[in-house]
Amino acid sequence: MFIVTVTFEVSPPQLQAFRDAMQTQAKNSLELEAECHQFDVCYDSVDSAKCFLYEKYADRAAFDKHLASDHFKQFDLTVGPWIVSKSVQTWIQESA
Template sequence: MMYAVIVRFAIDVMHVEKFRGLVLFNAEQSLSKEEGCRVFDVCEMGDGEFWLYELYDDPEAFQLHLRTPHFLQFDAQATTWILEKSVRTGQHLAKTSSLQLS
């Protein structure tokens, strides 16, 4: 089983564009540079709300993610733009979609 992480952000609307660019860069870097990161989806829901869906090989791979330079940069830059943040973790049980996104 893989380790799932779901993060919800509420971003100050004045900073949505900057946050969007930063979170997309973090997602791309995570997928390309972290061996244990398998999925890093970013969804923008409107009105400053973003959801991340991440899958890692195991909890240790996620802990490694939290220490990478790209995550630390993201965290330092975005912290003042975040109005609310919640993080949920659990076990990924099954892949139920055949959708291939590029």
């Protein structure tokens, strides 16, 4: 499996709009992308402006399809101005 983790810091005045957009993005990714197996959205327990994503895809190609999807492109355009910082890391999950 191909794992993607993303950490966002969101501009506080835009936090609720970001949360709403992120909820839609997670739902769309799971419903519209057969090779997206998990899309968890977490918020810091102390600083609600910090968001962490844990996404699981069948492989790198599936993640690339995610990035090329219309719903991702729209999400990225919408939330881009609200993001203070963003860090993306990718991982390979080995079978047990």
